[in-house]
Amino acid sequence: MPETAEREPSGREPSGPEPSGPEPSGPEPSGRETAEPGGDGSAGSGSLVIVAVDDDGEPEFAKAVDEQLAIVTEWWATGATPGEGFVQTLLRSPEERHDVERFLHTSGIRETGEDEALVVYVTSHGAIGASNRHFLLLPGTDPDRLLATGMPTNDVVVAALDSPARHVLVIVNACEAGGISSELSALVHDLARERTAGGTLNVLATTAARTPVMGREFAQILRMAYDWLKDAAGITRRHLSLSEFLQALERATDRLNEERALSLPGPRPVLQSRLSVRTPTLPNPGYRPRRAAVTPARAEVAATHDELEYWLDRASGRADADDPGWYFSGRRELNRRLARFVEGPAGVLVVTGAAASGKSAVLARAVTLSDPAFRASPRYADAVRRAPVDGVPAEGSVQVAVSARNRGPLSLIEAIGVRLGCEPDPSRPAADALRQWQQRLREVFTKSRTADGSGDGAADGTVTIVVDGLDESPAPLACVRDVLAPLAAYAGGPCGTGAAPVPAQAPGQADGPAPLPPPLPARRGLRLLLGVRSSVPGAPDAAAASPGGLLGELLAAFPAARVVRTDGDGVRDDIAAYVTALLSGEPWSADPALAERAARVVAPRVGRSFLDARLAAEQLRRGDAAALLGDPRWLDRLDRGTVGLFEEDLRRVADEGLKAVEATALLRATAFGLGRGIPWERVWPAAAEALLGTRIEHADEKIRQLLEGRLAGYLTHDSEDDRVVYRPAHEQLAAMLRRWPRYEAGGTTT
Numbered sequence: 137m138p139e140t141a142e143r144e145p146s147g148r149e150p151s152g153p154e155p156s157g158p159e160p161s162g163p164e165p166s167g168r169e170t171a172e173p174g175g176d177g178s179a180g181s182g183s184l185v186i187v188a189v190d191d192d193g194e195p196e197f198a199k200a201v202d203e204q205l206a207i208v209t210e211w212w213a214t215g216a217t218p219g220e221g222f223v224q225t226l227l228r229s230p231e232e233r234h235d236v237e238r239f240l241h242t243s244g245i246r247e248t249g250e251d252e253a254l255v256v257y258v259t260s261h262g263a264i265g266a267s268n269r270h271f272l273l274l275p276g277t278d279p280d281r282l283l284a285t286g287m288p289t290n291d292v293v294v295a296a297l298d299s300p301a302r303h304v305l306v307i308v309n310a311c312e313a314g315g316i317s318s319e320l321s322a323l324v325h326d327l328a329r330e331r332t333a334g335g336t337l338n339v340l341a342t343t344a345a346r347t348p349v350m351g352r353e354f355a356q357i358l359r360m361a362y363d364w365l366k367d368a369a370g371i372t373r374r375h376l377s378l379s380e381f382l383q384a385l386e387r388a389t390d391r392l393n394e395e396r397a398l399s400l401p402g403p404r405p406v407l408q409s410r411l412s413v414r415t416p417t418l419p420n421p422g423y424r425p426r427r428a429a430v431t432p433a434r435a436e437v438a439a440t441h442d443e444l445e446y447w448l449d450r451a452s453g454r455a456d457a458d459d460p461g462w463y464f465s466g467r468r469e470l471n472r473r474l475a476r477f478v479e480g481p482a483g484v485l486v487v488t489g490a491a492a493s494g495k496s497a498v499l500a501r502a503v504t505l506s507d508p509a510f511r512a513s514p515r516y517a518d519a520v521r522r523a524p525v526d527g528v529p530a531e532g533s534v535q536v537a538v539s540a541r542n543r544g545p546l547s548l549i550e551a552i553g554v555r556l557g558c559e560p561d562p563s564r565p566a567a568d569a570l571r572q573w574q575q576r577l578r579e580v581f582t583k584s585r586t587a588d589g590s591g592d593g594a595a596d597g598t599v600t601i602v603v604d605g606l607d608e609s610p611a612p613l614a615c616v617r618d619v620l621a622p623l624a625a626y627a628g629g630p631c632g633t634g635a636a637p638v639p640a641q642a643p644g645q646a647d648g649p650a651p652l653p654p655p656l657p658a659r660r661g662l663r664l665l666l667g668v669r670s671s672v673p674g675a676p677d678a679a680a681a682s683p684g685g686l687l688g689e690l691l692a693a694f695p696a697a698r699v700v701r702t703d704g705d706g707v708r709d710d711i712a713a714y715v716t717a718l719l720s721g722e723p724w725s726a727d728p729a730l731a732e733r734a735a736r737v738v739a740p741r742v743g744r745s746f747l748d749a750r751l752a753a754e755q756l757r758r759g760d761a762a763a764l765l766g767d768p769r770w771l772d773r774l775d776r777g778t779v780g781l782f783e784e785d786l787r788r789v790a791d792e793g794l795k796a797v798e799a800t801a802l803l804r805a806t807a808f809g810l811g812r813g814i815p816w817e818r819v820w821p822a823a824a825e826a827l828l829g830t831r832i833e834h835a836d837e838k839i840r841q842l843l844e845g846r847l848a849g850y851l852t853h854d855s856e857d858d859r860v861v862y863r864p865a866h867e868q869l870a871a872m873l874r875r876w877p878r879y880e881a882g883g884t885t886t
Contacts, residue, residue, distance in 0.1 A: 182253035182416060183301075184212040184222040185245050187236060187292060189260035189274055190229045200351030201259055204309065207358040208257050211421065222255065232276035236287045240295050247299065253416035254301040258292055261349055262310030270315040289316050293339055294323055297407075302335030305417035307403070311349045313341035317406040324407060336415040338378050339407035353392065353400060360388035366421040368836045370816045370860035376418040379411045422860075429516075430507035433555040437496075437537035437604050438504040439463075447717075448519060464523035466717070467498060467710050471527035473700055474502040474665070478533040478600050482661030484627050484694040488670045488687055489702035491868040492747035492778075494710075495667045498702060499537075499604050502665070506534040506600075534665075537602035540609040542811055545618040548609065549573040552601060552619070556580050574622055581626040581660045597660045604667035608867055612668075612686050621693040626662040628696070666690065669867075672703055672744070703744040711749050712739035718753040719761075730761060737765050741774045747866050748774075751781040754849050778872055785846055792845040794838060800876060801828035802835075802842050803850055806862050807873035812854040813861030820862070 188205060190198045205226075215221025227239040240246065248254045261273040263282065271277070271286030278285045289308060293316060296304050308316060320339065331337065342350050350357070361384035365371065371380060382405065389402030427441040447463035477485045487495050504510055506529040511520060520528060536555040540548050550573055553560075558576035560569060580599065601623075609615050670687040691697055712735040719731040734756055742748035752774055756764055764770045773780030786796045805823035806814050814820050821835035832838060842848065852865040864870040 181215070181219050182212070182222040182255060183245075183248055184209070184224045185243055185254070185256045185296070186224070186226045186228075187230070187239070187256075187258045187260070187272075188226065188228050189272055191261060191275070197261075197351055200355065203352055203355035204257075204259055204358070207355055207362060211358065211362055212255050212419065222253075230274060232274055233285060233287045236272070236274070236292070240292065245295050245299060248296075248301040250300045250302055252301055253303045254296055254299060254305070255417050256292065256296045256304075256306040257309075258289070258307070259309040259349070259354075262289060262312055262315075264312050264315035264345065268315070268318050270310075270312065270319065272310060289313075290319050290323060293320060297324070297337055297339070298327060298331070303415050303417045304335075304337050305415070306339045307342070308340070309342040309350060309354050312343060312345050312347060313349075314344045314347075314404070314406060316341060320407060335409075336378070336413060336417065337407060337409050338405060338415070338417070340403045341406050342403045344401055344404075347401075350400065353398070354403075356392055357385060357388045357400075357402070360391055361385050362421050364388065364836070367840065368816050369422060371420055371422055371858060372855050372860055373414060373858050374420055374423045375414040375416055376420050377412050377414045378405070378408055378418065381418050429510055429513075430504055431509045434503045434507050434534060434537040434602075436539045436551075437500055437602055438507060438510075439500045444504070444516065448516075463501065464519045465527075466713055467494065468524055468527055469706065470494075470498050470700060470702060471501060472524070474498060475505075475527050475529040477665065477698075478502060478506060478529045478663060480663070482598055482627050482663055484624075484664045484666065484697035486687070486690055486694075486697050486699045487665070487667045487702065488699060489704075490672050490744050491669055492745040492866055493703040493707065494746050495669065495702050496604050497746070499602055499665065499667050502529050503534050503537040503602055505529055506531060508532055534600045534602055536599070537604070539605045540603055540612070540615055541605040543609055543615070544611045545614045546570050546573070548603070548615050549577065549619045552603075553577055556599070570618060574618070577623065581623075581662060583659065598663055599660060600663040600665060602665045602667075606666060606690075607669040607686055613689055616686070616689050616693055620664065620666070620690075623662055623664065624694055626660065627664050627694065628661075664694070707744050708739050711742060711744075711746060712736065714746060715739060715749050715753050718750065719756065724757075734761060734765060737771070738774065741771070742777070745777065745868075747868060748777050748781060751778065751785075751849065754846070755781065755784060758846055778868060782850070782872065785850075789845065789847060792841055794841050794845065794847075797828065798824070798832050798838060799842060799847055801825070801832070802839060803847065803864070804873045804876055806851060807864050807870040809861065809863055811861070812856040813852075813863035815856075815859045815861050817859070 186205065186208065188201050190201055209224055212222040212224070214224060225243050227236065227243075230236050230239065245254070245256070258272070262270060263273055263279070263286070264270050265282045265286075269282075270289040271282045272289050272292075273279075274285070274287060276285060277287075289310065293306050293308065296306050316339070327337075342354055361381075364387060365376070365380075365384050369380070369384065376384075382403070385403050389400055392398060393400055428435060429441045429444050430438040444463070474485070474487070477483070487499055489495050505520065505523075508531055510516055511531050536552055538548065538551045538555065543551065546569055549570065553573050553576050556577070558573070558580065560572040560576065603620070606612050606615060668686055668690060670685070687699075691699075715735040715738050716731050719734055724731050734753070738749055738752045742752065755770075770784065773784045776783075786800065789796055789799050801824040802820070804827050805820055808814070808823065814823065816836075816839060820839060821832060824835065825832050843851070850865055850869055851862050853860055853862050855861065864873060
């Protein structure tokens with residue numbers, strides 16, 4: 137950290153994502169990857185100004201100041217490049233009032249730029265005078281002459297508040313720091329009106345009247361708050377609001393009080409503005425920039441950055457330099473058919489198969505490889521170049537890709553429409569929203585294009601829309617009827633009207649809006665690529681594919697649709713190749729025969745489930761693979777599928793310091809989350825405790841262990857409402873966890 141009054145800067149391997157399932161696995165709990173909403177996505181610059189007064193007679197206090205400065209300079213850190221982060225300026229151990237006054241002048245605090253976030257941290261002994269004015273006590277301060285020798289604390293505070301900076305945060309950690317409040321409440325009336333009307337001006341005091349300065353205690357409170365915000369809070373934005381910052385400090389204070397039998401009141405605001413507005417003076421320790429592999433219109437279905445990095449890593453160092461690896465070359469026939477479809481005429485292609493047979497992964501690959509931003513990235517160009525040419529879709533051949541997971545008809549049609557550039561008519565009643573979106577989508581296919589073919593579709597006049605996870609919608613049949621079927625008229629060719637769409641419900645019926653008028657002649661065609669789960673033909677539950685099931689409804693709405701199954705002939709060979717790919721790299725590269733043996737053992741036993749293949753491969757990677765492959769007990773669990781593999785992981789989770797019953801409860805809680813998943817903060821521990829029927833001690837720490845251990849591969853993370861959320865990595869895992877026997881506190885099942 138800087139030791140000068142001059143202003144100068146201070147200067148696991150993820151568990152293998154399941155390419156044949158709908159979600160990447162192995163979340164990185166602190167790896168937040170969301171862009172800052174609201175347009176302030178750049179890091180920006182700021183100034184951190186510190187006034188730290190030591191007490192020569194108290195060496196322990198000096199050590200406490202060191203601990204405070206360590207976390208303060210870490211939280212408000214300098215950036216990796218000029219113009220980012222906080223320029224740190226420190227006044228350490230001033231002797232007398234003049235030293236502080238000179239520092240306020242030479243540091244430039246009063247002239248901080250309008251767009252520069254200003255943070256001031258003050259730590260010192262202090263006292264409230266008879267006039268109710270607060271002073272910092274310096275080594276040269278005479279307690280009987282505070283006016284002459286003490287440093288008026290609000291002189292430091294006001295130097296920041298009356299600067300041009302629109303965003304200011306001051307933290308005063310001193311004895312009786314709350315004593316600045318009465319004088320400050322009068323002084324703020326002298327600030328220009330625009331200073332108090334715009335921006336964020338916040339001042340916190342750490343102690344109340346007749347309370348000594350917090351030394352190591354406040355360093356610990358800041359550290360606990362920082363660590364909690366880094367993962368458990370799950371806030372994905374770049375900056376915090378004052379409300380979020382205070383909540384973190386309050387939690388940390390409560391925890392410190394509990395652990396050390398203290399009764400600290402904790403920091404409180406003495407001046408606050410716009411409590412719920414995020415401010416650049418409060419950087420979020422948990423923020424991680426989004427690393428997007430594709431453009432937003434395709435991101436819901438496409439592979440994630442982390443998933444692609446995983447497979448590039450698996451492909452590196454291969455004996456054949458022209459082999460791009462599993463992700464870019466596996467499942468060749470399926471990929472070839474999808475690539476040919478998205479480059480062909482208008483029509484409908486349904487990708488279906490049993491649970492965990494790779495529907496979403498096949499769709500994700502096609503969407504990803506078609507994305508112009510992905511193709512332009514030097515990081516991926518070589519792998520794309522070496523992939524089989526007939527399995528790589530044309531660049532830009534997919535315009536929109538969305539997931540129907542947890543979406544009803546209105547949410548789904550809005551997601552498609554927004555990505556196509558549609559907007560609802562504001563003059564129409566909001567109650568008719570579904571019909572408005574239907575009309576807007578019709579206009580995409582019926583209105584004239586510009587001469588150069590630009591507009592809402594591809595240059596050849598055909599738009600490709602990918603909808604995955606139809607079976608994971610809470611109202612899948614309504615999605616088919618009200619969203620997809622009305623588009624049937626445009627899936628018969630770029631210039632024809634095609635078959636008449638299935639009409640929406642008439643007014644007065646249970647659900648659905650009034651029917652639309654007959655479709656106009658299409659000026660733009662539609663390629664509709666759909667992903668939906670169905671049973672293997674001939675299986676006991678094959679009724680799901682009957683005319684009354686979802687696949688049957690799709691085929692009724694689109695009689696000419698083609699169907700591609702991901703669980704057909706050749707799936708065992710695909711799974712064997714997948715297992716071999718998962719077991720590539722160190723230390724397996726030294727014994728490729730062992731990986732081949734593992735593939736031969738695993739593939740026949742997991743049926744059509746790439747999910748089970750991944751779970752088995754992860755257990756082989758973590759354990760003694762040769763011993764497991766010859767262990768009848770492990771092979772028996774493998775034969776039992778997902779349930780057996782989960783039991784094996786639960787049996788071994790105690791080695792990581794987790795109780796199986798608590799790990800199960802934490803995993804089960806995520807399976808009951810609505811929307812995109814369950815947030816960590818408060819909700820996840822509370823839900824797990826409700827399922828377990830007893831309190832989970834140190835729940836946050838146990839969640840961290842879960843996310844870093846062998847069970848991490850059972851979860852994936854997402855973002856919703858500016859929070860990181862967690863859910864099972866596959867719907868089949870979610871279904872299993874929801875049905876899992878309830879463990880009692882004593883370890884028995886019911």
